[in-house]
Amino acid sequence: xxxGSDFSPSAEFLAQVTRAQRPLYGFISTLVWxxxxxxxxxxxxxxxxxxxAAEFDASRDFMPWALRIxxxxxxxxxxxxxxxxxxxxxxxxxxxDEAIADRATADSRRQALASCLQKIPEKHRRLVAARxxxxxxxxxxxxxxxxxxxAVSETLRRVRRTLLECxxxxxxxxxxx
Amino acid sequence: xxAMNPPHDEVEELLNGLLDKTLSTADETRxxxxxxxxxxxxDRYRKWMELHAALxxxxxxxxxxxxxxxxxxxxxxxxxxxTNGLGEAxxxxxxxxxRLARRSLIVSGALAAAGLLTLAIGWSALxxxxxxxxxxxxxxxxxxxxxxxxxxxxxxGAASWxxxxxxxxxxxxGHKLSAGMVSLEGESAFLTLRFDDGTAVTMTGxxxxxxxxxxxxxxxxxxxxxxxxxxPQPAGRPMxxxxxxxxxxxxxxxxxVTADSSxxxxxxGEGSVRLQRLADGQTVEVPEHHVATASLATGQxxxxxxxxxxxxxxxxxxxxxxxxxCRGKWxxxxxxxxxxARAVPFVAGRGADGKPIVHYGMTVRDQDHGxxxxxxxxxxxxxxxxxxxxxxxLMIGMRGPCGSFAxxxxxxxxxxxxxxxxxPGDGPSNGWRWLEVPARKFIASCKxxxxxxxxxxxxxxxxxxxxxxxxxxxxxxxxxxQAAKAVSx
Numbered sequence: 267x268x269x270g271s272d273f274s275p276s277a278e279f280l281a282q283v284t285r286a287q288r289p290l291y292g293f294i295s296t297l298v299w300x301x302x303x304x305x306x307x308x309x310x311x312x313x314x315x316x317x318x319a320a321e322f323d324a325s326r327d328f329m330p331w332a333l334r335i336x337x338x339x340x341x342x343x344x345x346x347x348x349x350x351x352x353x354x355x356x357x358x359x360x361x362x363d364e365a366i367a368d369r370a371t372a373d374s375r376r377q378a379l380a381s382c383l384q385k386i387p388e389k390h391r392r393l394v395a396a397r398x399x400x401x402x403x404x405x406x407x408x409x410x411x412x413x414x415x416x417a418v419s420e421t422l423r424r425v426r427r428t429l430l431e432c433x434x435x436x437x438x439x440x441x442x443x
Numbered sequence: 444x445x446a447m448n449p450p451h452d453e454v455e456e457l458l459n460g461l462l463d464k465t466l467s468t469a470d471e472t473r474x475x476x477x478x479x480x481x482x483x484x485x486d487r488y489r490k491w492m493e494l495h496a497a498l499x500x501x502x503x504x505x506x507x508x509x510x511x512x513x514x515x516x517x518x519x520x521x522x523x524x525x526t527n528g529l530g531e532a533x534x535x536x537x538x539x540x541x542r543l544a545r546r547s548l549i550v551s552g553a554l555a556a557a558g559l560l561t562l563a564i565g566w567s568a569l570x571x572x573x574x575x576x577x578x579x580x581x582x583x584x585x586x587x588x589x590x591x592x593x594x595x596x597x598x599x600g601a602a603s604w605x606x607x608x609x610x611x612x613x614x615x616x617g618h619k620l621s622a623g624m625v626s627l628e629g630e631s632a633f634l635t636l637r638f639d640d641g642t643a644v645t646m647t648g649x650x651x652x653x654x655x656x657x658x659x660x661x662x663x664x665x666x667x668x669x670x671x672x673x674x675p676q677p678a679g680r681p682m683x684x685x686x687x688x689x690x691x692x693x694x695x696x697x698x699x700v701t702a703d704s705s706x707x708x709x710x711x712g713e714g715s716v717r718l719q720r721l722a723d724g725q726t727v728e729v730p731e732h733h734v735a736t737a738s739l740a741t742g743q744x745x746x747x748x749x750x751x752x753x754x755x756x757x758x759x760x761x762x763x764x765x766x767x768x769c770r771g772k773w774x775x776x777x778x779x780x781x782x783x784a785r786a787v788p789f790v791a792g793r794g795a796d797g798k799p800i801v802h803y804g805m806t807v808r809d810q811d812h813g814x815x816x817x818x819x820x821x822x823x824x825x826x827x828x829x830x831x832x833x834x835x836x837l838m839i840g841m842r843g844p845c846g847s848f849a850x851x852x853x854x855x856x857x858x859x860x861x862x863x864x865x866x867p868g869d870g871p872s873n874g875w876r877w878l879e880v881p882a883r884k885f886i887a888s889c890k891x892x893x894x895x896x897x898x899x900x901x902x903x904x905x906x907x908x909x910x911x912x913x914x915x916x917x918x919x920x921x922x923x924x925q926a927a928k929a930v931s932x
Contacts, residue, residue: 288500295496296489302665347704357479365489376497398498401663401685404463405719415724423459
């Protein structure tokens with residue numbers, strides 16, 4: 267089997283990596299706090315996936331393998347940056363294990379989010395858009411709106427809860443439908 | 444609810460605070476405790492974090508997306524990506540495309556599910572396009588016209604840009620860029636972006652920033668160092684600089700910002716700046732010639748201080764603990780050898796083929812606005828040794844008032860022409876030599892900063908052996924106005 271720097275991943279493998287980006291990002295977000303850090307870990311994970319392409323057994327499920335690599339990269343990142351030291355490895359492992367076990371539901375939840383976003387009031391959609399645009403922060407939003415950051419965050423909390431409840435309802439309907 | 448399960452609303456409140464970065468350290472500790480103790484808390488945590496991630500994923504890039512209807516012709520054209528085979532360049536291009544190529548939707552009026560479906564379809568199409576018939580991770584090959592908002596005014600080192608659609612991996616002076624992300628590589632690298640109104644943003648060292656100019660100019664410094672010379676901004680639309688730990692509003696001023704994941708240092712050369720600590724929202728006005736720091740720790744009130752006059756002498760012997768901001772492999776003293784820093788590989792730039800140019804060196808940094816004042820008669824001295832004869836490069840990164848970037852200056856010498864250290868009498872000198880370079884012997888590394896200005900300070904000192912690993916070790920660095928060789932102190 268080819269290995270080392272002269273090995274070129276197959277188109278199928280690259281497609282798997284590409285399709286995995288969104289779930290990997292979501293998974294890493296449960297282990298590493300902060301958008302920029304999640305992006306960094308995702309980048310590192312992609313590099314490792316590329317380098318380990320030759321080791322991947324195509325007969326196996328790609329995602330669990332990729333998620334484990336992301337888990338290791340997350341741990342390495344946290345150790346390197348000494349992030350939230352209280353989030354010990356046992357807890358991280360537990361969160362990772364549970365996230366991997368819940369993988370299929372997580373995908374369904376992401377799909378349900380699209381329709382749930384459509385169901386919330388437009389002003390809340392705008393708020394969500396403002397919060398999640400690059401470089402946005404609650405503090406900047408509060409300054410722009412002339413409100414206290416806490417008030418903006420509280421509104422966001424209600425919107426997030428509404429979205430999560432909507433997602434749960436969608437999944438429950440699917441399950442019974 | 445069982446005793447193990449924390450109150451529902453408390454978990455939600457903490458999770459929401461985590462997403463909005465409003466949690467105190469104590470809150471974080473409380474949350475972690477809840478997660479460790481309760482499966483239900485972990486389940487809720489996972490769902491909240493995944494929702495947050497999904498929204499980030501779908502909205503990231505929205506601000507930098509340029510709808511076709513808004514494209515102005517002829518402003519700038521980014522060259523096609525390299526498609527020179529499946530080597531490291533391909534790997535970088537592919538990885539970069541994965542990271543940045545996701546498209547998103549701008550929420551205005553109706554954010555529709557159809558939009559998200561479009562996103563998914565677009566993504567699939569992108570994958571197909573990128574994989575092509577050959578299976579190669581080829582990138583887009585057609586030039587892209589875009590709304591330029593900054594121009595690369597100066598550059599030394601390797602820099603790349605992406606707007607999430609196109610990637611320009613070898614930036615050059617004169618390139619005009621639309622909103623996006625710029626990544627700068629190299630210990631001594633710098634890059635200046637100039638906005639239409641003349642506001643200049645200079646990145647130094649290994650830095651990464653995103654920039655946009657919609658309602659106001661905004662810069663997100665992921666890590667690294669920025670110097671900003673801002674022209675007066677429109678009323679009510681200050682320029683905003685965000686880092687992982689702080690936010691800065693700029694109306695019109697000269698300032699420097701250094702940030703990593705846990706701390707932001709701000710120095711103000713002219714004007715006044717408001718610095719906000721994101722951990723607790725506390726703000727401080729930082730007046731001219733003052734500095735302030737925002738970190739994740741919220742125990743101390745924020746304060747702006749006027750930095751004292753920097754000393755004219757600096758000595759680093761790597762004793763005790765590793766120098767916090769130095770780069771190199773720290774090695775503790777033993778019976779025969781002093782504490783020292785060994786050169787490590789670092790990316791000094793990139794070749795035309797995109798491959799990294801690796802040098803071996805060590806870097807001394809201290810306070811980011813500078814750690815020693817340089818005078819006409821200053822001398823930089825380095826106690827070092829090499830395993831093999833090598834060309835040694837000394838580079839100093841200069842800082843103007845309150846940390847603004849003031850250029851890199853370099854000197855080179857063959858290692859064997861440096862003076863061997865005297866035999867201490869009680870054993871061999873172990874190959875140590877002293878390299879001494881007067882400040883006036885340093886020459887400018889770039890034409891944008893041609894003159895080494897006396898009175899400016901040194902913010903970075905790099906010692907390297909270029910591309911050969913000569914096992915360079917540095918045991919002492921001294922900058923002083925007199926014979927700089929160390930004296931017993």
